[in-house]
Every structure is written in C-alpha cells, then in structure tokens.
Amino acid sequence: MSVTALIVAAGRGTRAGGDIAKQYQLLEGEPVVLHTLRALRAHPAVQAVVLVVHPADRPGPLSRLPLPPGTILVDGGASRAASVRAGLDAVPEGTSQVLIHDAARPLVSPEVIDRVLVALCNHAGAAPALPVTDALWRGSQGLVSGLQDRAGLWRAQTPQGFALDRIRAAHAGWSGPPAADDVEVARAHGLDVAIVEGDDDNLKITHPPDFARAAAILRRHRRDDQIMDIRTGTGYDVHAFAPGDHVMLCGIRVPHDRALKGHSDADVGMHAITDAIYGALAEGDIGRHFPPSDPQWKGAASAIFLRHAAELAGERGYAIANIDCTLICERPKIGPHAEAMRAELAEITGIEPARISVKATTSEQLGFTGREEGIAAMASCLLVAR
Numbered sequence: 001m002s003v004t005a006l007i008v009a010a011g012r013g014t015r016a017g018g019d020i021a022k023q024y025q026l027l028e029g030e031p032v033v034l035h036t037l038r039a040l041r042a043h044p045a046v047q048a049v050v051l052v053v054h055p056a057d058r059p060g061p062l063s064r065l066p067l068p069p070g071t072i073l074v075d076g077g078a079s080r081a082a083s084v085r086a087g088l089d090a091v092p093e094g095t096s097q098v099l100i101h102d103a104a105r106p107l108v109s110p111e112v113i114d115r116v117l118v119a120l121c122n123h124a125g126a127a128p129a130l131p132v133t134d135a136l137w138r139g140s141q142g143l144v145s146g147l148q149d150r151a152g153l154w155r156a157q158t159p160q161g162f163a164l165d166r167i168r169a170a171h172a173g174w175s176g177p178p179a180a181d182d183v184e185v186a187r188a189h190g191l192d193v194a195i196v197e198g199d200d201d202n203l204k205i206t207h208p209p210d211f212a213r214a215a216a217i218l219r220r221h222r223r224d225d226q227i228m229d230i231r232t233g234t235g236y237d238v239h240a241f242a243p244g245d246h247v248m249l250c251g252i253r254v255p256h257d258r259a260l261k262g263h264s265d266a267d268v269g270m271h272a273i274t275d276a277i278y279g280a281l282a283e284g285d286i287g288r289h290f291p292p293s294d295p296q297w298k299g300a301a302s303a304i305f306l307r308h309a310a311e312l313a314g315e316r317g318y319a320i321a322n323i324d325c326t327l328i329c330e331r332p333k334i335g336p337h338a339e340a341m342r343a344e345l346a347e348i349t350g351i352e353p354a355r356i357s358v359k360a361t362t363s364e365q366l367g368f369t370g371r372e373e374g375i376a377a378m379a380s381c382l383l384v385a386r
C-alpha cells in the first residue's frame with residue numbers, strides 16, 4: 001500500500017473570519033495548516049503529501065510557511081470538490097491509496113488515520129464519523145417545528161480514504177453541483193465506503209470560537225504526551241571507626257564508645273542521602289561540591305552538604321518526594337534515635353518527616369561492618385518536577 005495525503009487548503013474561511021484564511025491563522029503559535037501537515041506526515045504509512053492552496057495565498061501567508069520538504073503544492077479551485085480534483089491530478093505515480101483531508105482539521109490523530117487505512121483493505125473508501133447523539137429538531141422562525149429521527153445519522157469527518165484510481169474516476173464522472181465531501185462523490189459512483197470511528201478532537205475549525213476549542217485540545221494532547229519528569233538517585237558511604245565517645249548519624253549525636261573518622265563530621269547517613277540527591281540531579285557527589293582537599297570543610301557539619309543538595313534540587317525545579325536511608329552497623333543501636341534523625345533530616349531538607357525513612361540493619365557480624373570496623377549507609381531519593 002502506497003499512501004498519499006491530499007490536504008485541501010484553498011478555501012477562504014469566510015465563516016471563521018480574520019485577516020487571513022483560517023488555515024494560516026495561528027493555533028498555539030503556529031499556522032493551523034502546519035499542524036495538519038505534521039499530523040499527516042508523521043503517520044508512517046503516508047509517503048507523500050499534496051497541499052492544495054489558493055493562488056492568492058502563495059505570495060502572502062503561504063510564502064511564510066516552513067513547508068516540510070517534499071510537499072507537492074498545487075492550486076485549488078472555487079469549490080472544495082474542485083480543489084480535491086486539482087489535488088488528485090497531482091498525486092505522485094505509484095500511489096495506491098489517497099487520504100483526502102481538510103487543512104482545517106489540524107488535530108487528527110494517528111489512530112483515526114489507522115482506522116481509515118485498515119478499513120481500506122476491504123473497501124473502496126473509508127471515512128471517520130461520529131454518531132449523532134443529541135436529539136434533532138426541525139425549526140422554523142425560532143420555534144421547534146418537528147423532530148428528526150437521529151437513528152443512522154453520522155457527523156462526517158476527514159481524512160476520507162480511497163483507492164486512488166476509484167476516487168479519480170468518481171470525481172471525473174461527477175456531474176452535479178459541488179459535492180460536500182468525497183464520500184458523496186464516491187457513493188454516486190457506486191463505491192462502498194466504510195464508516196470508521198471518528199474522534200471528537202478531530203474538529204473542523206469553522207467559526208471563530210473553534211480556534212479556542214482547538215487550542216485547548218492541543219494543550220491537552222501535549223500534556224498527555226509529556227513524560228512525567230521524575231528522577232531517582234542512590235547514595236552509599238562508609239566511614240571507619242576511630243577513638244571517641246560519639247558518632248554523628250543523620251544529624252543526631254549518638255553516644256558510642258568510638259567515633260567515626262572523616263574530613264567533615266563523618267555523618268555517614270547524611271552523606272549517603274546527600275549523594276542520592278546529587279545523583280538524581282546528575283550532579284556528581286559531595287566530593288565534587290565540597291572537595292576534601294579544601295580545609296574549610298574540615299570538621300564541617302554535614303547538614304551544610306545536605307542543605308546544599310536540597311536547595312540545588314529546588315533551583316532545578318524539583319521537589320523531594322521521599323528519602324529512604326539504611327544505616328548498616330552492629331552498634332550503636334539506631335532504633336531509639338530514628339525519629340529524631342527523621343525530624344532533623346526533614347528540617348534540613350524542608351520536607352515533611354513522613355517523606356523520610358531512616359532504618360538500620362546489622363550485617364550478622366559479617367564483613368567490615370560486622371567486625372565493627374566502621375559504619376556504612378545506603379540511601380535513595382525520588383525527585384519530582386514541580
């Protein structure tokens with residue numbers, strides 16, 4: 001299957017108003033027709049694009065349009081049907097199917113295009129539509145004059161897809177007044193046209209308020225497509241024991257029969273947490289921000305490091321969602337101090353204690369921590385873009 005998209009953009013957009021035709025007016029900062037071109041070109045099945053334009057637009061809005069390379073330009077006619085015919089004549093050799101689409105429908109989704117193409121495997125034509133769900137009235141002079149049965153009624157959309165040779169023949173054989181769409185032309189020629197599920201977002205910009213509706217839909221699509229910006233980081237640190245009478249762990253002075261050796265206050269837990277935050281930010285580790293070779297950090301309170309990492313996360317637009325720290329040692333016992341540690345860490349990082357976990361494990365007397373040669377700490381944190 002070789003598919004060409006034929007986009008009709010030669011209308012005057014009189015109902016939409018504005019200084020230039022609606023397809024060149026801006027939708028979220030870009031001309032409507034550029035959105036439409038991108039939507040069709042982005043579909044993997046579409047191999048060529050024909051854009052039918054009004055000759056009067058060529059020196060004006062069209063000349064300012066950054067047309068995707070390879071777009072085939074052709075002048076349209078006085079009616080939509082005439083523009084389609086001009087486009088059909090310009091469809092490149094080798095095309096087997098054509099998707100005829102309104103430039104004024106910039107929000108067509110790949111799923112709608114897929115459904116049309118799939119149905120074309122079994123039908124000469126296929127087009128998206130939505131069933132009429134509201135009650136239908138007839139009205140006259142501001143009064144309801146009757147009810148119209150809505151059963152079997154559909155709201156037609158584009159792209160309308162056809163086997164190229166069949167729709168060319170159908171347009172060539174058409175003799176009535178300009179047709180509303182290509183399905184009408186196709187059916188008059190005896191082609192079977194399948195209805196596939198349309199999409200409420202695939203609106204046609206017709207009247208002035210449609211621009212705001214389309215912009216809101218586009219913004220929603222962009223939000224839906226956005227990757228949630230979350231980051232995780234891990235940290236690990238070890239400090240050896242030295243003579244002393246206390247250790248600093250997660251900002252709390254814990255009495256012990258030894259101290260931890262280090263350039264700063266050797267708070268192994270806080271260092272692991274700080275490195276987890278730097279890691280999540282891809283900002284190296286504590287040593288990069290506070291070099292041990294720099295004498296000003298000798299004996300420094302590790303709260304300085306953690307506060308810096310937390311503030312850096314804030315400057316980069318991230319909130320700390322949680323911190324989890326595990327201290328690995330046989331002694332001292334951490335449990336009695338864990339709540340105070342959480343409160344201290346919360347104070348330094350500016351997040352609620354409920355988002356901070358401090359726990360401990362022994363190593364069953366195995367390895368350097370089991371032999372009580374030092375304390376190790378592991379930490380992880382999650383950063384979420386604000």
Ligand SMILES: Nc1ccn([C@@H]2O[C@H](COP(=O)(O)OP(=O)(O)OP(=O)(O)O)[C@@H](O)[C@H]2O)c(=O)n1
Pocket residue numbers: 008009010011012013014015016023052076077078079080081083084101102103104105204205206
């Ligand atoms: N002579 C025409 C008329 C219409 N179209 C295109 O057909 C699509 C659907 O038509 P419609 O929404 O009716 O556009 P306009 O004819 O431009 O609008 P209006 O009737 O308000 O002037 C639009 O992308 C429009 O540019 C076209 O290529 N050539």
Ligand SMILES: C[C@](O)(CO)[C@H](O)COP(=O)(O)O
Pocket residue numbers: 080102155156157158180181182204206
């Ligand atoms: C082809 C079409 O988009 C199907 O809904 C529509 O018929 C063309 O526009 P108009 O508003 O009917 O002129």
